[in-house]
Amino acid sequence: MKMQKSSWMLMVVLVAAFALAACGNVGGGGGASTTIEIASDGENLAYDKKEFTVPAGQTITLTFKNVSTAQQHNLVIVKGGEDVAAKVNDEGINAGPPDFLPADRTNIIAATKMLGPGGSETLTFTAPAPGTYVFLCTYPAHYAGGMKGVMTVVSP
Numbered sequence: 687m688k689m690q691k692s693s694w695m696l697m698v699v700l701v702a703a704f705a706l707a708a709c710g711n712v713g714g715g716g717g718a719s720t721t722i723e724i725a726s727d728g729e730n731l732a733y734d735k736k737e738f739t740v741p742a743g744q745t746i747t748l749t750f751k752n753v754s755t756a757q758q759h760n761l762v763i764v765k766g767g768e769d770v771a772a773k774v775n776d777e778g779i780n781a782g783p784p785d786f787l788p789a790d791r792t793n794i795i796a797a798t799k800m801l802g803p804g805g806s807e808t809l810t811f812t813a814p815a816p817g818t819y820v821f822l823c824t825y826p827a828h829y830a831g832g833m834k835g836v837m838t839v840v841s842p
Contacts, residue, residue, distance in 0.1 A: 719745040731831035741842040752801040762797040771820040778824030
């Protein structure tokens with residue numbers, strides 16, 4: 687009887703330890719991840735989220751859905767603010783179809799391809815150092831029309 691009770695207690699302790707270890711990765715660094723979903727805002731030149739926040743160094747899984755029925759869109763996260771976004775946008779327009787993305791991706795953290803109506807793409811990347819980073823659509827006139835937002839990266 688004592689042996690069964692000891693085995694039972696050991697099993698409870700092990701299950702609790704595994705559960706606590708799994709919970710430990712939910713909000714901080716060290717193998718943790720965050721999932722973000724962003725969509726275009728119907729036929730408007732906008733995203734349905736203007737901002738989101740993630741912890742530095744964390745794996746980010748971001749799904750972008752183009753819910754427009756008529757327009758193409760992408761989502762490009764740049765390594766900086768409006769100045770970098772404007773540069774990436776201009777370079778993307780100069781690069782042209784199919785994706786309107788510059789060949790030199792030095793200033794880009796992550797980017798989807800240009801998605802037609804109803805398209806979707808999932809990106810996985812590591813959040814950079816704490817700061818604010820602009821995301822935008824590089825299809826001609828979309829960034830100028832207001833299709834942009836901010837990713838804020840905070841210390842874990």
